[in-house]
Amino acid sequence: MNSIKWVWQYIRPYLFGWSWASIMVVAVALLNIVTPYVGGLIVDNVIYNGESDLLLPLLGLMLLGTFVRTILRYTYQIKFERIGQNALYQIREDLYTKLQELDFTFFNTTRVGDIMARMTGDTDAIRHAIAWLYFNVLDNIVLFVSALIVLSTIEWRLTLALLIVTPFIALFTILLSIKANGAFYEIRESFAKLNSMVEENIGGNKVVKAFANEAYEEQKFDVRNEGFKKANMDSVNISKTYLPVLETLAGFMAVISVGLGGFFVLNGMMSVGNLVAFNGLIWMLNTPMRNVGGYMNDMQRFITATYKIREMLNTKPLIPVNQKKSIQEMRGEVEFQNVSFAFADEPEHFVLSHISFRAEPGETIGILGETGSGKSTLVNMISRFFDPTEGRVLIDGEDARRWNVLDLRKQIAIVMQDVFLFSDTIKGNISYGKPSAEFEDIEQVARVADASQFIEKMPERYETYLGERGSGLSGGQRQRLSLARGLIKHPKILILDDTTSAVDMETEVKIQKGMKDVSRDTTTFIIANRISSVKNADQILIMSKGEIIERGQHEELLARKGSYYDIYQEQLGQSEVEEEEDEDGSSTD
Amino acid sequence: MAQVQTDTDKKLDKKMSAKNIKRVLTYLKPYRMKITILFLVILLSNIIMILGPYLTSIVIDQSIPNQDARQLTWIIVLYAVATLINGWASRYRLYNITLLGQDVLRDMRSDLFIHMQKLSFAFFDSQPHGKILIRVVNYINNLSNILSSGLINVLSDILSIIVTLAIMLAIDVRLTLYSLILMPVLFVATMIIKNKQRAAYDELSAKQANLNAYIHESIAGIKTTQSYTRESMNYDIFSDVSNQQREAYMKAVKAQDMLSPIVQNIATITISFIYFAGIRGLGVDVSTGILIAFVGYVNNFWNPIINVGNFYNSLVSGAVYLERVFEMMDVKPQIQDAPDAYEMPPVKGEVVFRDVTFGYTEEQNIFEHLSFHVKPGETIALVGPTGAGKSTITNLISRFYDIKDGAILVDGMDIRDVKVQSLRKEIGVMLQDTFIFSGTIMENIRYGNLEASPWDIVDAARVVRAHEFIQDLKNGYRTVVQERGSTLSAGQRQLISFARTLLADPKVLILDEATSSIDTQTEILLQEGLDRLLEGRTAFIVAHRLSTIRNSDRIFYIGDKKILESGSHEELMKKKGHYYNLYRTQSKLLKKV
CATH class of the missing domain: 1.20.1560.10 (ABC transporter type 1, transmembrane domain)
Structure with a gap:
């Protein structure tokens, strides 16, 4: 009945x-x-x-x-x-x-x-x-x-x-x-x-x-x-x-x-x-x-x-979508106040515990840490894909929970670890978050993401169709398309979750340089495993088992000789030896 | 926008052919004994159905006028027994028709699935996955009724048409001809409707596939959609696709439902005509009793025709699904075993590329005349700009694609001469995108070697340093992960995938960006395991990390459709070429503060 x-x-x-x-x-x-x-x-x-x-x-x-x-x-x-x-x-x-x-x-x-x-x-x-x-x-x-x-x-x-x-x-x-x-x-x-x-x-x-x-x-x-x-x-x-x-x-x-x-x-x-x-x-x-x-x-x-x-x-969504708060221009200030988080099905197991930090508008925050240490979960909370179990996330000084989710997400671009590309043209994929984007815009962000080169080589360039999940492209290519997709939103907060892991370092540097021009006022979060990706950040957070164990700028962290220093040494690795053999030694600063 | 590809309607190129019907029959063939028995049972219940009115007429014509209560009792008993037998027959029929239908569906779906396993990457890359899914799951279900109850009923209907027609002819030839006079009209009407209906169903199946594909992609890509607040636009696209499906459905139904009224009107006109002809003469001279009987038979004659018409209806709509299914079965796997392919024996791991030319498309080559020789046990690092074809080389060794020219040899055997599966058993690939199946962590690692014991699995996980995080999970190795492992981090998925490959114990190992998402601390620990993994195996490593590259025996610098430089780290550094530049840039970048 x-x-x-x-x-x-x-x-x-x-x-x-x-x-x-x-x-x-x-x-x-x-x-x-x-x-x-x-x-x-x-x-x-x-x-x-x-x-x-x-x-x-x-x-x-x-x-x-x-x-x-x-x-x-x-x-x-x-x-x-x-x-x-x-x-x-x-x-x-x-x-x-x-x-x-x-x-x-x-x-x-x-x-x-x-x-x-x-x-x-x-x-x-x-x-x-x-x-x-x-x-x-x-x-x-x-x-x-x-x-x-x-x-x-x-x-x-x-x-x-x-x-x-x-x-x-x-x-x-x-x-x-x-x-x-x-x-x-x-x-x-x-x-x-x-x-x-x-x-x-x-x-x-x-x-x-x-x-x-x-x-x-x-x-x-x-x-x-x-x-x-x-x-x-x-x-x-x-x-x-x-x-x-x-x-x-x-x-x-x-x-x-x-x-x-x-x-x-x-x-x-x-x-x-x-x-x-x-x-x-x-x-x-x-x-x-x-x-x-x-x-x-x-x-x-x-x-x-x-x-x-x-x-x-x-089914009730945990994050209700229809909350009224008038759209306001976001400045891009992000603050975590003693944030802890556990998934609902494992309430006793905290994925994040007592995370506190503050990012001023336009700052870049680098996040480094072990596999599974909660880096992605942390940034997902900024976009309110999860709400904190304890503590607060403040955006522009306002509790994220009081923001209208859609308004909030409109001003944040998150470039995810798992790149999902739709069965659509390259153009359609890049402008996914901003369907009204001009073609010049699309070309520009593709250039910044260092994707324009390989796109130009494709049979129908920007009109080339991609299969579901972007199969047919290499991992690095997919990552760069996904980055372009994030950039075209011109967001106030940009989150790069391991976005350049499949890209070689040279390209990465090129991308970083380009991004500086387009996202000067953007608060940027970079999750990475490579020191090179985060070392210019205003603040670097080192995470382990859901906690921040070290924080500071590149030099401070090196001086501290903690885990950051260890990672740095390891990644620098053999190149140190190389420098000694290097005859002109021009690279030593 | 996004709907464009889900919106491309593939039109069937072929006409509905006798070949397809023959193909369906091959699926019924194993069950021909069952079908025969079923047919007989249905015949039996049809006879019983006729028996009822006959017994009734005896009661009215004999028992009652003769005041024969005894006969009446016997007839009632007989009638009751017949009804019980009919009940048994309907039980038999219900069960066995369903069984037959389910068996045929299972066989067909199984064939389709097995065929799908043979199809190459290109097949999966070239269309939305939702469209493949709908064929294997939904379309086959749509065929269920046609292949079981529909077919058998239509056989018994055709039989009763023939029997009735014979009786009618025996009674009066001219009246029989009169009752068939409108047959051509029916035939023409059916043909017109059929054509409309087929086109409409073809469109419907395409729209249905579009809708399913769009739903599928919407679910799979939901996280991206929510991050990019594309909800309202996707909603509009969805509404559009959904509406197209609705309109196509209505068009199909409007055509399909037309048949029954036409048949019924023709039947009524025919019966009227028989009455008229019988009563007003029209060259027919029959007694009233015969006329009444004849009209009864005409009624009996048209009912099965309506049924046959309905079956034909569903056949036309079902054929569209059937053709899509067969269309997929007819896709030729691009990678096929040669007719005389042999099992590859265990190899030592020597890999030779001899003058290989390859491109994903006809026009564009990724490599031209690529040649190299890798000795068993060597570790080769592949470096070069993104998109230069590092992954392509590794894909060619596993024969995921066939080359245009030249040859690839493993232990001196051309990989096109051996069975693909046996080749891939010798080669372990860790792909760029890790795929986690829904199931436990244990099952996911075991995927690399189905015979592995739990101890082997834990060992492998230890070696790749996955053991630590797995132990921290709620149920350890028995923790259930959902499809694509969405509850695990990318690095954790890579570790599982790594353990999986280790468990496969291949002679030739391919690591394609296998550690890109793994943090440095874990990687340092992993290095030990990696060394153990590489021992005694030929390995191709695609990586960006200097330390990984440096430790390899030889480095191939790929670019310009060939190997630009090859040699050990030291050799290449001395050469001051591409690799030197790459290496220098990297260290410079690292050091520059």
């Missing part, structure tokens, strides 16, 4: 069309009864009674009835399909909107294939219910009710006797719906699993091939493929217990009608003509009974689908 109430909100806008179409369903169901009736009139009146002048009018009536009926039926079918599509469209939109609101925590724990299954398979089950199931049920109800009325007028005792079967039919239908519910849930779960497995296989095709693990993948696939089949068979195993019983019970209505009716006639309680008429109409009572099981299955599928969709629509 909840499911129906929920789906009703998507139908309500089309209430007028829906009502008309429903009326048409009733009309068609009644006309369905009229046509055989006219056929009967022809036989009785024209053929047996020889009233041949009635032939043409009756034939005309039959033709007209069929014509009107088929037209009405076509009209309402299309109407329901249209309403179904409109509802489907709206549900998909709502899901898509929700998708965009949900936070990183949700995406880190939900499989892509699972979301896909909701947005495709589940929405389709709902469409089926609106566009097909509803009018068929209505049609059958009309049929059943009119059958009851008509049959009762012919012989009410026999009709009553037939109804003995109905409680059994109701019982089995209810049993079926209880059992079937779980089975349909399993079907859609195993479908989502199959979907996810194939999705991963496609995404990881390079790794699969590199390890020549095709056979293993096929094995994994077989499990999912068989699992999906099994879920379907489990459902049919339930159906096969109940549906044939329903079918047989419906069949027994005809047996009772002939048998009991026959005895009624023998005992003079009923005329032969009435028995013939009664039998001719028994299908009207029969058909709905036969169909009820199938409809119940569809109904369960619909309920399961709405359940999954509503679950996603009801």
Whole structure:
């Protein structure tokens, strides 16, 4: 019932069309009864009674009835399909909107294939219910009710006797719906699993091939493929217990009608003509009974689908998007006040603890640290992809939580570690965050990111298409495109999360020089593993296990001879030795 | 913008062909015994369906006029038994038709998946992944009904059409001809609708694929979208793609639903005509009883025709999906084993490039006449500007792409002569982008060697210094990571990927920017493991870090479609060429404060 109430909100806008179409369903169901009736009139009146002048009018009536009926039926079918599509469209939109609101925590724990299954398979089950199931049920109800009325007028005792079967039919239908519910849930779960497995296989095709693990993948696939089949068979195993019983019970209505009716006639309680008429109409009572099981299955599928969709629509994003705070020009001051953070699923394990620092507008902050020490999590908090568990993040002196998320993010560009490029042109990818960007702008940032050279060499230059995830480009090339994408926003805060790891040092220096010109007033955060990337920063933070263990400028840190110094020495490494052999020694400052 | 590629509609180039139908039949062939039995069972229940009215007519014509209560009782018993048998038949039919359909789907999907494993990088790189996914998962599901219940029902329908037609002919030839008079009209109407419907479904499947691809990419790229606050624009694109799907659907349904009214009207016109002809003469002289029976048969005749028409309907729409599936099955893998390819025996690790020319496209070459010889156990560092083709060289060794000219030999064997899988088993590649599968950390490392024991896995993790962070995780090695390992940092993913490669124990090792996201402290620790890893193996290393490069036996400086310089660090420094410049710049950059 909840499911129906929920789906009703998507139908309500089309209430007028829906009502008309429903009326048409009733009309068609009644006309369905009229046509055989006219056929009967022809036989009785024209053929047996020889009233041949009635032939043409009756034939005309039959033709007209069929014509009107088929037209009405076509009209309402299309109407329901249209309403179904409109509802489907709206549900998909709502899901898509929700998708965009949900936070990183949700995406880190939900499989892509699972979301896909909701947005495709589940929405389709709902469409089926609106566009097909509803009018068929209505049609059958009309049929059943009119059958009851008509049959009762012919012989009410026999009709009553037939109804003995109905409680059994109701019982089995209810049993079926209880059992079937779980089975349909399993079907859609195993479908989502199959979907996810194939999705991963496609995404990881390079790794699969590199390890020549095709056979293993096929094995994994077989499990999912068989699992999906099994879920379907489990459902049919339930159906096969109940549906044939329903079918047989419906069949027994005809047996009772002939048998009991026959005895009624023998005992003079009923005329032969009435028995013939009664039998001719028994299908009207029969058909709905036969169909009820199938409809119940569809109904369960619909309920399961709405359940999954509503679950996603009801997920509350941890970072609410719709907060009102008037857009203000950001200066780019960032301050962390004693910030600690733990993921919701591991509340006792702090990824960051007691982080405090302050970045003035236009400053550059370098962040260095071990793998997994929380560097990315730290910068993600500036864009509010996560909110601190303890402490505060202040942007321009204002708690980030009080900023409107969209306004905040509009002024921050984050160039992520995992470069995701869209299946779009290079131009489209660079201007992703600013679709209105002028071409000159695009060219300029591509130059700054040192990407223009390789772009110019591509077959269609800026119009070249990239595959999903930018496959076909080298890691360094992808990083530079992603950097250009960040720069074109001309953000107040720029976050570079290991952006140049796959770029050689020479290029990196070139990029850094170029960036100085375009982002002079931009507060910049650079996460890197190379000293060269961060050494010109106004402040360098060294992180370890979620804490800042050293901070300061390059020289201060070197003088301290702590871990920064160690890293520096290691990276400088052998080049020291080289310097001694170096004859002209011009590089020694 | 972003929708452009998800918006390109691939039109089917081929007409719906008999070849495809034949191909479908090959999937049904293994189940022909089952299909035959099913067919017989359906026939049985059809006979029972006819039995009902027959028994009823006996009751009315004989039992009642004769006041024969005994006969009536027997008939009721017979009727009840027939109904029970019919119940059993419908149970049998329901179960077995579903089983058949599921079996065929499973087989077909499995074939498609296995074929997909053979397809080369280019296939995956050239289209949105959502479009591949929809074929393997959704399209195949769409075929379910056609291949099971649809097909069998249509067989029994065709049978009853033939039987009915025979009875009609036996009764009266002229009336039979009268009842077929509108057949050509039906035929023409069906053809017109079919053409419309096929075009509409073709469009629908393309729009559906676009929509799925867009949804898929939206989910996969959500973090980027949110960072760049592109939500509202994406929403507009999505609305557009979604709307196109809706309109295409409506167009398809409008065409499809047309068939049934046409058939019903034609049927009614025919029946009217028979009444008219029968009653008003028209050269037919039949008794009233026969006329009534005949009309009954005409009714019996049209019902299966409506069913066949509906089946044809779904066949036309299903064919579009089927063709997309077959289209993918027909994509030729670019890398194929030669017919006489042999298993590569365990190798020592000698790698030779002989005059190799290669380019990803016809026009542009990445390398021309590239030759080098790497001895077993040598470590080669590949350096040079980004995009010069360092990764390409490593891709060629694993035969991810075939070269245009020349030859690549491993231990003297041309890699095109051996089975691709056996070649790749000998070569361990650590790719630039690490891919983590959903599952436990343990399973992810085991991916490198499926036979590895848990101890081997922990050992490998220790060597690459992944053990420390794994132990810190909530469930250690049994921690479940989601697809693409989004809960791990890039460096952690690289370490896992590293352990995976180590576990594979290859003779030829390729490290493509394998440590770019790993911090220096971890890398120092890792170095030890790396040394152990490199021992006794031929290795190609693409890296930017000087220390890694320096320690290698030889350095290839790649540029200008060839190797510009090669030699040990010392040799190349003396040469004062490209490498010298690169090296000097780097140290200078580091030292300059």
